Amino acid sequence: MxxxxxxxxxxxxxxxxxxxxxxxxxxxxxxxxxxxxxxxxxxxxxxxxxxxxxxxxxxxxxxxxxxxxxxxxxxxxxxxxxxxxxxxxxxxxxxxxxxxxxxxxxxxxxxxxxxxxxxxxxxxxxxxxxxxxxxxxxxxxxxxxxxxxxxxxxxxxxxxxxxxxxxxxxxxxxxxxxxxxxxxxxxxxxxxxxxxxxxxxxxxxxxxxxxxxxxxxxxxxxxxxxxxxxxxxxxxxxxxxxxxxxxxxxxxxxxxxxxxxxxxxxxxxxxxxxxxxxxIDKAVLAFRTTGAVPCTGCRYCMECPQGVDIPRNLALYNAYLFNKERNRPNYQFGFMMEYNGMGKAKQAQNCVECKQCEEKCPQHIEISKQMGLIQEVNKTVTASLPPRH
The missing domain is CATH 3.20.20.100 (NADP-dependent oxidoreductase domain)
Structure with missing residues (x-):
């Protein structure tokens, strides 16, 4: 039982x-x-x-x-x-x-x-x-x-x-x-x-x-x-x-x-x-670093002067691409819910490409470029789903 x-x-x-x-x-x-x-x-x-x-x-x-x-x-x-x-x-x-x-x-x-x-x-x-x-x-x-x-x-x-x-x-x-x-x-x-x-x-x-x-x-x-x-x-x-x-x-x-x-x-x-x-921590790290963006979630990039939660945006982007590649159900809706749930102040749209974060990133990720890609994904997903009531 x-x-x-x-x-x-x-x-x-x-x-x-x-x-x-x-x-x-x-x-x-x-x-x-x-x-x-x-x-x-x-x-x-x-x-x-x-x-x-x-x-x-x-x-x-x-x-x-x-x-x-x-x-x-x-x-x-x-x-x-x-x-x-x-x-x-x-x-x-x-x-x-x-x-x-x-x-x-x-x-x-x-x-x-x-x-x-x-x-x-x-x-x-x-x-x-x-x-x-x-x-x-x-x-x-x-x-x-x-x-x-x-x-x-x-x-x-x-x-x-x-x-x-x-x-x-x-x-x-x-x-x-x-x-x-x-x-x-x-x-x-x-x-x-x-x-x-x-x-x-x-x-x-x-x-x-x-x-x-x-x-x-x-x-x-x-x-x-x-x-x-x-x-x-x-x-x-x-x-x-x-x-x-x-x-x-x-x-x-x-x-x-x-x-x-x-x-x-x-x-x-x-x-x-x-x-x-x-x-679990080891497996999550492997999952994150084998994604499209090799972010480990170390947070060395933080704090962002514009308030963007960089690691969280990158993690959502990786999860979106992972689920899209495997054609998992509701992957677009899931991304939209999580992105909106983050709150506008922390979203990728606030990135001004100052690149201060890139100087601190041990993985040498082009973070400002990724923030732009995340914004494009959000626009695409929002346009493809029915409006929320």
Whole structure:
């Protein structure tokens, strides 16, 4: 059975591994959920002790909640925790909140949500939440017993997270956290803000949408040399699950093999120790230096007089090229989210080509040139994706 975590704040026990219903298996050549396989995965997860299932209004073009309702209604309601989210990206009025919430209950075939989140909170969605009294309406739902725990998922800079945490009371929060984003997206800073406030953390993207299942031959060989039996992705799952205050590590599993591997990791869970962390650091360094830009993240180039976070921009650029080369799903959207989440003050667009950083770089990287390329990538990606609401 998978590892369980006792949540001190609520006194309940959650499976450390949660099943994210965002990347369910699809029928070949379609966008339709392969229901037979997905149901088999839910059953396997339940039998192995997973009791946390995460869906959302927008997942699978609105069909994830319908699937969750069909799959989980076959089980005793007290045997699982269901999480869903208020889609701030489609909220236009206060009335939308009531309508959408009731629609979600009906789709999921439940009378209450165990965990409910304001979806994808950022500086833009914070204003939508304020203007439409989203938190206040959901808090009333909690008083009515239709929500047990109220939280939010987050995609923005730490300073915005600080605003959100200070503005309202929260039962939990969900952030993107993995060993690559620990520094690259300052997941470390986000985690600290929540942990210092005693807010339990649910982790999303521990394997970074699958990209940490393989970091290239050199980095993968480092993990394999340290533990030949463990998958590369298991290191990412263990990293997230080791952190104090983490209540659930969500994985959007797309097939039974992924599920079996993740469950195996959580059945015999071994926290990351000091020696393991050195292996991770070595693999991350290999990943970074074998990219298009051989940046090691040493930060000798900092501080930039214009405020540009040079190492972070270069890391995002390398990740973009790595994922593009492998045609990984949503690589453009991922870049846009991370680039915007950095905050305008730290973006490559502020580079004035003073080249002070280049004089300090031990790798002799033409940093000003790379900043220009990153700006071009951002323009291309922004133009190719639909506008954000």
């Amino acid at each position: 998978v590892e369980k975590r006792l949540i001190k704040k609520s006194g309940e026990e959650l499976s450390l591994l949660g099943f994210g219903l965002m990347r369910l298996p699809l029928k070949p050549g379609t966008k339709d959920i392969d229901k037979a396989l997905a149901l088999e995965m839910v059953d396997y997860a339940k039998n192995k002790g997973i009791n946390y299932f995460d869906t959302a209004y927008v997942y699978h073009e609105g069909n994830s909640e319908l699937f969750a309702g069909e799959a989980l209604s076959r089980y005793d309601r007290n045997s699982y925790n269901l999480a869903s989210k208020m889609p701030l990206m489609v909220v236009r009025s206060e009335a939308d909140v009531e309508r959408i919430f009731e629609e979600q209950l009906k789709k999921c075939r439940v009378e209450y949500f165990d965990y409910y989140l304001l979806h994808s909170m950022n500086v833009h969605h914070l204003k939508i939440a304020e203007d439409n009294k989203v938190y206040e309406q959901l808090k009333e739902k909690q008083r009515q017993g239709k929500i047990r725990r109220l939280g939010f998922s987050f995609h923005d800079a730490p300073e915005v997270l600080t605003q959100i945490v200070a503005k309202w009371d929260w039962d939990f929060a969900q952030i993107q956290l993995n060993y690559l984003d620990w520094e690259q997206q300052d997941a470390k800073g986000q985690y600290k803000i929540l942990n210092d406030k005693g807010i339990p953390v649910t982790v999303m993207e521990p394997v970074r949408g699958g990209s940490l299942a393989s970091l290239g031959d050199e980095a993968d060989s480092i993990f394999k040399a340290a533990d030949p039996k463990a998958s590369v992705s298991s290191w990412a799952i263990r990293f997230a699950a080791t952190l104090p205050g983490v209540q659930v590590v969500l994985s959007g599993m797309s097939n039974l093999d992924q599920m079996k591997d993740n469950i195996s990791t959580m059945e015999n869970f071994k926290p990351i120790n000091e020696a393991d962390q050195k292996v």
